[in-house]
Amino acid sequence: MKRNKKSALIYIVWGYIIWSLVPVIIAVIYSFNDGRSRTVWQGFSLRWWFTDPYASVFHNPETRNAISNSLILAFATLLVVTPLGITLAIGSQRIRGRGSHVVQGLTSAPLITPEIVVGAALLITFTRLFTAVPLGFAAQLLGNVTFSLASVVVIVRARLVSIGSSFEEAARDLGATRWQALRYVLLPMLWPSVMASLVVVFATVIDDFVITSFLSSGVNSETVPLRIYSSVKGGATPALNALATLLVLASFTVLIIGLFGLSTWRKRHGERGGLRAALADVTQMEN
Amino acid sequence: MLFAIPFYAVACVAFGTLDPIFRDAIPQWNPLAWDFTQARQIFASLATGPLRGVAVRTVLYVACAMAICFLIGFPIAYFLARHAGKRKLLLLVLIIVPFWVNYLMRMLAWVNLLSNDGLFTRFMRIFGVNYNWLDGSPITVVLGLVYGYIPFLILPLYATLERLDWRLIDAARDLGANSRQAFRLVTVPMSKAGLVAAGILIALPMFGDYYTNDLLSRSPSTEMIGNQIEFFLNASTQPQNGAVLVIALSMFLLLLMSFYLRSTRQQTRQTAR
Numbered sequence: 001m002k003r004n005k006k007s008a009l010i011y012i013v014w015g016y017i018i019w020s021l022v023p024v025i026i027a028v029i030y031s032f033n034d035g036r037s038r039t040v041w042q043g044f045s046l047r048w049w050f051t052d053p054y055a056s057v058f059h060n061p062e063t064r065n066a067i068s069n070s071l072i073l074a075f076a077t078l079l080v081v082t083p084l085g086i087t088l089a090i091g092s093q094r095i096r097g098r099g100s101h102v103v104q105g106l107t108s109a110p111l112i113t114p115e116i117v118v119g120a121a122l123l124i125t126f127t128r129l130f131t132a133v134p135l136g137f138a139a140q141l142l143g144n145v146t147f148s149l150a151s152v153v154v155i156v157r158a159r160l161v162s163i164g165s166s167f168e169e170a171a172r173d174l175g176a177t178r179w180q181a182l183r184y185v186l187l188p189m190l191w192p193s194v195m196a197s198l199v200v201v202f203a204t205v206i207d208d209f210v211i212t213s214f215l216s217s218g219v220n221s222e223t224v225p226l227r228i229y230s231s232v233k234g235g236a237t238p239a240l241n242a243l244a245t246l247l248v249l250a251s252f253t254v255l256i257i258g259l260f261g262l263s264t265w266r267k268r269h270g271e272r273g274g275l276r277a278a279l280a281d282v283t284q285m286e287n
Numbered sequence: 288m289l290f291a292i293p294f295y296a297v298a299c300v301a302f303g304t305l306d307p308i309f310r311d312a313i314p315q316w317n318p319l320a321w322d323f324t325q326a327r328q329i330f331a332s333l334a335t336g337p338l339r340g341v342a343v344r345t346v347l348y349v350a351c352a353m354a355i356c357f358l359i360g361f362p363i364a365y366f367l368a369r370h371a372g373k374r375k376l377l378l379l380v381l382i383i384v385p386f387w388v389n390y391l392m393r394m395l396a397w398v399n400l401l402s403n404d405g406l407f408t409r410f411m412r413i414f415g416v417n418y419n420w421l422d423g424s425p426i427t428v429v430l431g432l433v434y435g436y437i438p439f440l441i442l443p444l445y446a447t448l449e450r451l452d453w454r455l456i457d458a459a460r461d462l463g464a465n466s467r468q469a470f471r472l473v474t475v476p477m478s479k480a481g482l483v484a485a486g487i488l489i490a491l492p493m494f495g496d497y498y499t500n501d502l503l504s505r506s507p508s509t510e511m512i513g514n515q516i517e518f519f520l521n522a523s524t525q526p527q528n529g530a531v532l533v534i535a536l537s538m539f540l541l542l543l544m545s546f547y548l549r550s551t552r553q554q555t556r557q558t559a560r
Contacts, residue, residue, distance in 0.1 A: 009362055009363075009365070009366040009370065010366065010370075012359070012362050012363060012366070013362075013363050013366050013367070013378060016359060016363055016382075017378075017381045017382065019434075020382075020384075020385045020434070020437075020438070021381070021384065021385065023393070023396035023397055023399075023400055024385075024388055024392060024393060024396045026396065026399070026400065026406065027392065027395060027396035027399055030399065037404070038399045038402075039399055039400075039402055039404045039405045039406065040404055109544070112487075112488065112491055112544060112547060113491070113540075113544075114491050114492045114494065114495030114496075114536075114540065115492070115495065116495035116496075116497065116513050116516060116517070116533075116536075117495060117533060117536065117537050117540070120516055120520055120529065120530075120533045121533065123520060124520075124526070124530060203387065207389045207390065207391075209390065209391060209498060210498070214520070214521070225389065225391050228391045228392070228395060229391055229498065229502070232391075232394075232395055232398055232502055233502075233505070240395070241395070241399070244389065244391065244392040244395050245392075247389045247391075247392060248387075248388050248389055248392055251387050251388075251389065252387060255387055
C-alpha cells in the first residue's frame with residue numbers, strides 16, 4: 001500500500017519536471033530551425049544564430065544593441081549594489097535592540113513587493129519628482145539597484161549571523177583596531193556571501209523585465225527581455241528563440257561559475273557542505 | 288529611503304488634481320491639500336463600476352492558479368522532503384532549473400507550442416480538440432500563471448516540510464491514527480504557517496502580473512488589474528488613474544504581506560522551540 005503511494009508520487013514529480021522543462025527545450029531546439037517558422041520544423045541550420053548576415057542574433061543590429069544594453073546594465077548594477085549592500089548588511093547587523101526588527105522588516109519588504117508596484121512607483125518618481133534622472137539607462141540602473149539591494153543585504157546578513165561576533169572580538173583583543181578587524185577578519189570571511197549575491201544580482205538584473213520596461217526610454221535603452229517581449233507579439237523568426245536561449249545561457253553560465261567558485265572556496269577553507277551548501281547560498285534557502 | 292520616496296510620489300500624483308485642458312495629472316506635493324475626488328471615482332469603479340470586472344477577474348484567476356499550484360506543488364514538495372532518498376539532490380537540481388530560466392523564455396516556449404500550427408495545438412487536434420489557445424482564453428491565462436509561478440511555490444514548501452519533525456507523525460501512527468488522519472491532524476497543522484507563507488509568496492507577484500496575460504491572451508476579456516496599471520501609466524494620457532490603481536493594489540497586497548510576515552514569524556518561533 002505504502003509502496004503504491006510512493007510510486008504514484010514519483011510519477012507526479014517526474015511529470016512535473018518534464019512539464020516544466022520540455023517546452024523550454026523545444027524552444028531551444030527550434031532556434032536551429034532552417035525555416036522562418038518557430039513552430040514547424042524544416043531542418044537544421046545555424047542561420048538564426050550566425051549565418052544569416054542580417055537576421056541572425058549575432059548580426060542583427062537591434063539584437064546586438066539589446067545584448068550590449070543588458071550586459072552594461074547588469075555589470076553597472078553589480079558595481080553599485082554590491083558595496084552598498086555589504087555596507088548596509090554590516091551596518092544593520094550592528095543595530096541592537098528594538099531598531100533591529102524595524103530595519104529587518106524594511107530590508108525584506110522589497111523582496112516580496114511585486115515588481116509592478118516598484119516599477120510604477122519609480123516611473124512616477126522619475127517623471128514627476130526627480131526629473132533630473134532621465135528615463136533610460138540612468139533610471140533603469142537606479143531601479144535595478146533599488147530592487148536587488150534587498151537580496152544582497154539578506155544574503156550577506158545571513159552569513160554575518162552564522163559567523164557571529166567572536167572572530168572580530170578576538171582580533172580586537174589581539175590589538176587590531178576596529179577598522180583592521182573589519183578589513184582583515186570580517187570581510188574575507190564574507191566572501192562566499194559576496195559571491196552568492198553577485199550571482200543572484202546578475203541573474204535578477206539580466207532577466208528583469210518589469211522594472212527595466214517601465215523605466216526604459218525606447219530603443220536605445222532596450223534590453224534583451226524587452227526585445228523578446230516586444231517581438232513575441234509580432235511574427236518573429238527563430239532568431240527570437242536564439243536570443244531567449246542566449247539569455248538562459250547567460251544566467252546558467254554565471255550560476256555554474258558561482259557554484260563552482262563557492263564550493264572550491266568552501267573546500268579550501270575547510271567548511272563543510274560542498275555543492276549542496278553552495279546551492280543553498282544561491283537559492284537563498286536556509287537548509 | 289529608496290523605497291519610501293517613490294510611494295510618496297505615487298500618492299502625490301494619485302491625490303493631485305487634473306490639468307483642465309490636457310487632463311494630465313498635476314502632482315500635489317502637500318499632503319494637507321490632497322484631493323481625493325479622482326481616487327474616490329476609481330475606487331467606486333472598482334467596487335461597482337466598469338473596473339469591477341477586472342477586479343473580480345484578477346481575484347478569480349489568482350485563486351484558480353493558486354489552487355492548481357498547491358495541488359501540483361504540495362505532493363512534489365512532500366515527496367522531496369520525505370521519500371526522495373538517494374536521488375534527492377538530482378531531483379532538487381531539476382526542480383530548481385526553471386527558477387533560473389528566464390520567465391519570458393518560459394512564456395515564449397508556450398506561445399510557440401500553443402500557436403495555431405504549434406506542436407501542442409496540432410497534438411490536441413489528434414484528439415479532436417480544436418481550440419484557439421492564444422485568443423483570450425481564460426484557461427490559457429490561468430495555466431500560464433501556474434506554469435510561471437509554481438517553481439517559486441515548490442521551493443519554500445519543500446523548505447518548510449524538510450524542517451518538520453517526522454517523528455511526531457510516526458508517533459501519531461503508533462498511537463493509532465491512520466495515514467490520512469496523521470496527515471490531516473499532524474502534518475497540515477504543523478506546516479500551516481509555512482504553507483500560508485509560501486502561498487502568499489506567489490500570490491503577491493500573481494496579483495501584479497500583466498505580462499503573462501499580455502503574452503498569452505492579449506484580449507481585453509481576460510485583463511487583470513496589472514494590465515490596467517500598465518495601460519494607464521504607459522499607454523494612456525491618464526497616469527493619475529494608474530497611480531490610484533497602484534495605491535489600491537498596494538493596499539490590498541499590504542494586507543497579504545502582513546499575513547506573510549506574521550506567519551514567517553510564527554514559523555521561526557516554531558522551529559526555535
